[in-house]
Amino acid sequence: MRKYIFENYEEMSRAATLVFAQQISKRPDTVLGLATGSTPLGLYNGLVSLFESGELDFSRVSSYNLDEYYPIPRADPQSYYHFMHTNLFNRINIKPENIHLPDGEAKDPIAACAEYEKALRAAGIDIQLLGVGDNGHIGFNEPDSELCLDTHKTSLTDSTINANSRFFASPDDVPKSALTMGMGSIMSAKSIVVLVSGARKTPVLRKMFSGKIDPMCPASLLQLHPDVLVLADKVAAQ
Ligand code: F6R
Numbered sequence: 001m002r003k004y005i006f007e008n009y010e011e012m013s014r015a016a017t018l019v020f021a022q023q024i025s026k027r028p029d030t031v032l033g034l035a036t037g038s039t040p041l042g043l044y045n046g047l048v049s050l051f052e053s054g055e056l057d058f059s060r061v062s063s064y065n066l067d068e069y070y071p072i073p074r075a076d077p078q079s080y081y082h083f084m085h086t087n088l089f090n091r092i093n094i095k096p097e098n099i100h101l102p103d104g105e106a107k108d109p110i111a112a113c114a115e116y117e118k119a120l121r122a123a124g125i126d127i128q129l130l131g132v133g134d135n136g137h138i139g140f141n142e143p144d145s146e147l148c149l150d151t152h153k154t155s156l157t158d159s160t161i162n163a164n165s166r167f168f169a170s171p172d173d174v175p176k177s178a179l180t181m182g183m184g185s186i187m188s189a190k191s192i193v194v195l196v197s198g199a200r201k202t203p204v205l206r207k208m209f210s211g212k213i214d215p216m217c218p219a220s221l222l223q224l225h226p227d228v229l230v231l232a233d234k235v236a237a238q
Pocket of ligand 1: 037038066067130131134139140
């Protein structure tokens with residue numbers, strides 16, 4: 001794992017934008033693995049700016065998102081489908097048929113997860129973007145004594161429900177389940193970029209470089225991957 005520390009969130013986001021822009025320029029049909037949450041917003045704005053200035057073309061890019069609440073209608077402003085379209089997809093020229101997210105409306109979530117896993121493995125993710133939860137989750141792979149390999153339906157922990165309640169009227173409104181890529185789906189990406197920002201993430205960042213694998217901190221498993229780039233701001237790395 002390579003780690004770079006930046007003065008602040010803006011500089012970290014600029015560096016992340018450069019990494020993704022270089023990847024897409026080098027390989028216009030790149031398969032992206034994408035994340036939601038607050039941390040990637042600076043990166044998404046950076047990519048939109050490069051598209052608007054004509055420096056980046058997404059017409060051959062495809063994407064697979066890490067996760068989605070379940071159940072949730074796509075049109076719900078809290079859905080990750082809505083988040084991704086508002087913050088990125090509607091602002092660039094990615095083709096709608098190249099956009100993939102786990103289906104929060106699926107009647108049969110188990111079958112939907114199996115289908116999603118099959119599709120992302122066949123596509124082969126070139127570069128996977130990750131944020132990390134305060135409790136060390138990646139995607140919605142929550143701390144547990146056993147972690148799932150493939151895309152699956154999972155229950156959210158109280159810690160994640162509380163952390164995500166900032167986007168909802170109250171913690172009671174946060175969906176209690178989600179569909180998420182598994183640890184194996186994430187680790188199947190050729191390269192992984194992890195963005196870590198803010199003081200709340202300091203303990204997780206430390207565990208990510210501890211030299212020990214702990215399923216109670218899923219992000220620590222990233223130490224097993226051969227190509228992980230961690231971009232952190234100074235506050236997180238204190
Ligand atoms: C989002 C996701 C989550 C977030 C994590 C950090 O798709 O998979 O694992 O990356 O909860 O969220 P923020 O960036 O809001 O701190």
